[in-house]
Amino acid sequence: MNNKEFIAEVAGRTSISAKQCQDMVNLLAETMVSALEVDNEVVVAGLGNFEIKQKKERVMINPSNGKKMLVPPKLVINFKMSSTYKNKIN
Amino acid sequence: MAKNKITLQALSDMMASNGACSKTTSEAFVRNFFSVLKEALQKDNIIKIKGFGTFKLVVVAARESVNVNTGERVSIAEYNKITFTPDKALKERVNKPFAQFDTIPVDDEDIEIIEGTAQEVGEEVPVETPVEKPVENVPVVVEPVVAEEPVAEAPVAKEEEAPVIAPLISEPSPKVAEPIDFEEPEAAPAPEPEPVVEEKAEPVAEPAPEPVAEDKTEEKIETEPEPEPQPAVPEAEETPKKKSRKGCIIVSIILGVILVAALVAGAYYLGSQHVLESPAEVQKPVVKVDTLTKVDTVQAPAPKVDAVADSLAQLREKAANFEQVEGGEYLIVGTKTYRKMKANYTLTRLTVHVYGDKKYLPYVIKYNNIKNPDMVPIGTRLRFPELIEK
Numbered sequence: 001m002n003n004k005e006f007i008a009e010v011a012g013r014t015s016i017s018a019k020q021c022q023d024m025v026n027l028l029a030e031t032m033v034s035a036l037e038v039d040n041e042v043v044v045a046g047l048g049n050f051e052i053k054q055k056k057e058r059v060m061i062n063p064s065n066g067k068k069m070l071v072p073p074k075l076v077i078n079f080k081m082s083s084t085y086k087n088k089i090n
Numbered sequence: 091m092a093k094n095k096i097t098l099q100a101l102s103d104m105m106a107s108n109g110a111c112s113k114t115t116s117e118a119f120v121r122n123f124f125s126v127l128k129e130a131l132q133k134d135n136i137i138k139i140k141g142f143g144t145f146k147l148v149v150v151a152a153r154e155s156v157n158v159n160t161g162e163r164v165s166i167a168e169y170n171k172i173t174f175t176p177d178k179a180l181k182e183r184v185n186k187p188f189a190q191f192d193t194i195p196v197d198d199e200d201i202e203i204i205e206g207t208a209q210e211v212g213e214e215v216p217v218e219t220p221v222e223k224p225v226e227n228v229p230v231v232v233e234p235v236v237a238e239e240p241v242a243e244a245p246v247a248k249e250e251e252a253p254v255i256a257p258l259i260s261e262p263s264p265k266v267a268e269p270i271d272f273e274e275p276e277a278a279p280a281p282e283p284e285p286v287v288e289e290k291a292e293p294v295a296e297p298a299p300e301p302v303a304e305d306k307t308e309e310k311i312e313t314e315p316e317p318e319p320q321p322a323v324p325e326a327e328e329t330p331k332k333k334s335r336k337g338c339i340i341v342s343i344i345l346g347v348i349l350v351a352a353l354v355a356g357a358y359y360l361g362s363q364h365v366l367e368s369p370a371e372v373q374k375p376v377v378k379v380d381t382l383t384k385v386d387t388v389q390a391p392a393p394k395v396d397a398v399a400d401s402l403a404q405l406r407e408k409a410a411n412f413e414q415v416e417g418g419e420y421l422i423v424g425t426k427t428y429r430k431m432k433a434n435y436t437l438t439r440l441t442v443h444v445y446g447d448k449k450y451l452p453y454v455i456k457y458n459n460i461k462n463p464d465m466v467p468i469g470t471r472l473r474f475p476e477l478i479e480k
Contacts, residue, residue, distance in 0.1 A: 001130040003140045009130075013122040016115065024111065024119050026141040031104045033183050041093045042101065044124050048172065051093070052184060059196065072191030077184045079145075079174030089132075089147070089170045 036077065048081040098124065131172065143176040152419055154452050163452035163463070165418040405478050412475070415452045420477040422457055431470040437463050444474045453477060 011021035032042050032050065042050040057073045102116040111119075127145060130137040135147040152168040182189070409421040429440050437460070441451045455463050457475040466472075 001134045001137045003138055006126060006130060006137060006139055009126045010119070010122050013126070014115065014118045016119070020111075021119070022140065024105070024116070025123070025139060027105055027108070027110055028101070028120065028123065029142050029177075029180055030183070031101055031108075033180065035096050035101065035104065036184070039093055040096050042096045044098060047124060047128060049095075050174075067195050069193050070196040071193050072188065074188050074191075075185050077174075077176050077180065079172070081172050085172070086169075089172070 033077070046082065047085055048079055051078045051080065052076070053078050139177075141177060141179060143174055143180055146173045146175070147171070148173055152449055154449060157416070163415070163455050165415050165449070165452045167417055167419045402478060405476075409478075413456060415456050418452065419480055420450070420453060421480055422453055422475040423478055424476040426474045426476040429472050429474065431466050431468050431472060433468050437466055437472075440472065441474075445477075450477065 007018050007021045007025070010025075011018045014021065016024070033052075035042060036050065036052045044050075052075055055074050055076060058071050060069050060071050061067070062069050098120050099117070102120040103113070105111065105116040105120070106113040127137060127139075131145060131147055136144065137146075138144045148171050150169050150171050153166050155164050155166050156162070157164045176184070405423040406421065409423050412422040412424075414421055427444060429444065431437075431440070437454065438448045438451055441454050442448050451463075453475055454460075454472070458472055460466060
C-alpha cells in the first residue's frame with residue numbers, strides 16, 4: 001500500500017481531509033520523537049514498541065576506495081514486534 | 091535503563107495539547123492510524139508512510155542453532171517479521187543531538203586510540219603526528235624503488251646514475267639484473283649513452299673521486315658495451331620484446347591449466363555415472379534417485395516416497411518411531427541413504443551432497459546420535475534421514 005492509499009483510508013475513518021491527515025501524520029511523528037527523546041518507549045498495543053537506541057562509533061572501510069572511515073555515534077529509532085503480534089503473523 | 095512506556099492515549103493527548111486539533115480527533119486519528127497499518131501489513135506486506143517510514147513484512151529463513159542448555163543442535167523454523175525503516179526526516183530529527191558529526195577518513199594509528207588499546211604517554215607522541223608520519227614513510231619507501239627503475243628516465247650523465255645504483259649492488263638482488271638495468275638506461279636514451287660510454291672509456295684511467303666499487307662496476311659495464319656497442323642496442327631492444335613474450339607465455343600457461351582442469355572435471359562426471367554407492371567425492375548433490383544397495387531390513391519404511399497424499403499420512407505416523415529435532419520444520423520418517431565419512435570431509439559437506447542444503451544438518455546429527463559433530467571419525471557409517479514437512 002502506498003502513502004496515498006494509506007492517508008485516504010485513515011482520513012476516511014477519522015472524517016478528516018486527506019491534507020489534514022498527512023499533516024497529522026507529520027505531527028504524530030514529531031510528537032513521538034519528542035516523547036522518545038526523554039528516555040521513553042512508545043508502545044502500540046498489539047503491534048510493538050518504538051525505542052531510540054544509541055549506536056557507538058565504529059571504523060568502516062569504504063568499499064569503493066578501500067579507505068578506512070570513522071562513522072560517528074548516532075541515535076536511531078527502533079521498532080520491535082510484540083509477542084502477540086508475532087504469534088498472529090506466524 | 092528503566093523506560094517509561096508511553097501509550098497511544100498519551101500520544102494523542104500530547105498531539106491535542108499542541109492545539110493543532112481537538113482531543114477527540116487526535117484520539118480517533120491515532121487509533122485509526124495503527125489499525126490501518128496492521129491491516130495494510132496483512133494485506134500488502136509493505137506500507138510506506140510519508141513523514142514516518144516504511145513498514146515491511148519479511149520472511150526470515152530457517153537456520154540451525156544450538157540449544158544453550160543441552161548443547162544439542164536445534165533448528166529455528168522460518169518465521170515472519172515486521173521491519174521498520176524510518177523516513178529521512180524522522181531519522182534526522184531523531185539524530186539531532188549528534189547531527190554535527192560527520193564520517194571522516196581515518197589513519198591506522200588513530201584506530202588504535204579509538205579501539206582503546208592501552209598506550210603509554212610516551213608512545214602517544216609519535217601517534218599525535220599521524221599525518222606527517224605516513225607521508226614521511228612514503229617517500230622513503232618509494233625512493234629505492236624509484237632509484238631502480240627511472241634511472242632509465244633520467245637523461246643524466248652516468249656519473250650520477252652510478253652512485254644511486256651502487257647501494258643496490260649490495261642488495262640481495264641477483265647480479266644478473268644489474269647488467270640489464272644498466273643496459274636499459276642505455277636503451278632509453280639510445281644514441282646518448284654510446285658517445286658517453288666512449289668518452290668514458292678514455293678517462294677510466296683518471297683518478298676518479300668515486301669509490302672503488304663503483305669504478306669496478308663502471309669498468310665492467312664499459313668493457314661490456316665497448317666491444318659490443320651494437321649488440322647492446324639490439325639486446326636492449328629485445329628486452330622490451332622479451333617482456334611482452336613473457337606475458338604471452340604466462341597467459342598460455344594459465345589457459346593450459348584451465349584446459350587440463352576442464353578435462354579432469356569431465357572425466358569425473360563421466361565416471362560418476364557408473365558409480366552407484368561408492369563414498370567418493372564424485373556424487374552429484376541431491377541424489378533423488380534411490381542409490382541404496384544395502385537396505386537395512388530393520389528400517390522398514392519405504393524410502394522412495396515423494397509427497398503423495400496417502401503415504402504422507404502413513405509417514406507422519408511412522409515419524410513417531412523416531413526422535414525428532416526440536417523446533418524443526420521437518421519430521422524424520424526413515425532412512426534416505428547411507429554415506430561413509432571420508433578423510434578431509436565434514437558432516438556439513440556430506441549433508442549438502444545428500445540434500446543440497448546444509449540446513450538439514452541438525453536432523454542428520456539427531457538421527458545418527460552424534461555426540462560431537464565436529465569430530466566424526468573417518469570411516470563412520472552415516473545414515474541420512476528421509477524428511478517430510480511437518
